[in-house]
Amino acid sequence: MIRFAVAAAVSLGTLAALGSAAAARPAASGWYTEGGLGAVAFLPKASKDANVGPALDIRIGRDLFAWLSVGISLAASSHEAVVPPPPQGEWFQLYRGGGDARIGGRFDRLAAFVEGGAGIAMISSNVLGKVMITDPGERFSIAFHAGAGGEYQLENRHYAVGLAADGFLLPQFAAIRAIDARLFLRYTY
């Protein structure tokens, strides 16, 4: 726990230091939208019941300060269920939505951030009920997520591309954990 706190403090300190160079950044600030494509992979034990699947992420946010922004995000991913047959070859979708905060800093064209938040997740079917991940009638779970990423600012001050990875936890779905990794395009108004 102490090691984690020290690591978090060092990370935030580094990001804050990066944030002090914000004055030189060639990037717009304010409202922004992000669209990302990537993949979601479940961590054990759920990894044996659902394959890695493609994911789509949409985010809308607002830079409050140079180092802090808040936003809401929607994500959807599709996975093949690999439960003991039958059924076989069936897919399900996982939808996630929530709010989060992002702390970061910028150094010229590069930026880094850490983010975390909470929201709600919905699973499209009960196919994972066979392996007791969902209970009868259960479709929704609280979702917690946290992660980090980096951005590269393009010539146009409105656009940036980036790479991010978030881990998320769904307590109601047998506490399954997964990693959502994505490439994204950000547009700041």
Add this chain to the structure above:
Amino acid sequence: MRVLVLSSTLFGLGLGLGLAGCANDPLYIPAPMTMEAGTRDMTGMLTEAKASLQLPIKTETASDLMKRTALGAKLGVTVPYVKVGDLEIEVEWTIKNPGTMPGQAKIQLNGANELFSYDPTLIVLNPDDQEAPPTPGLDGDIPINVPAGGTVTGLFTEDQLREASIDLDQVTRGNVNPFRATLTVSKNATSFQPLTMPMPKVMNYMQTPVGPAIPREAFAAMTRIDLVFKPNTHMVLEFNVRVRDLRGIMHDLLLAAVTQKPGELQPFMPVPYTVGATPF
């Protein structure tokens, strides 16, 4: 303002796509038990296994009942609560052969709608002819080779189940000969004409049309899945019913509702359809 409009549009698009994706999501209902058969009984005959799965359907709302009654009055026929097109059903199965010898198995699909159940053993079309072919099931009965120690998976598709639902209604409400019903493609039929009851013991008896034709809007859908498992050596069958609930009438708890909220399930009491046999 422009920012908010654009943001709202993007967010709405995402939400809309998500909700559209949910409207047609399948439900999976695992069979309550595995079916084991293919051993010899006391008389030396190969055993068969039978299983039924009643779909957990919510009680009919007053509004639905009124609409159904009005439609029935307009069409002049009985309109069932669960109609063809309300549910798209698929049955997925897995056969395991734990033995050391390869074998063969057949799976016969039967079932019931809310009005009648169909069991081919209760339909004897040629009581005086010992060599007459047995009355067919609604689908299946195709030999499946299962290797020693192996597993074979397959399914009855949504198309097959829709065809079986219509065949069941044709046979039971329409008194259509089961051979004719199952050997003709009716999944796109717009109506069928009920006939008088078959009378296999009456020489040269001809069935004649009776009552109005039943239009597709009044076709009863299958609400119970019955399987008969017929292996020639010891095998185990597991199955799973996949339902796309297009009308939103399945209970959220699925089979758990039978024990947890039985009062919220529509009770169906289908009458066994019989010809030349006595229902058990």
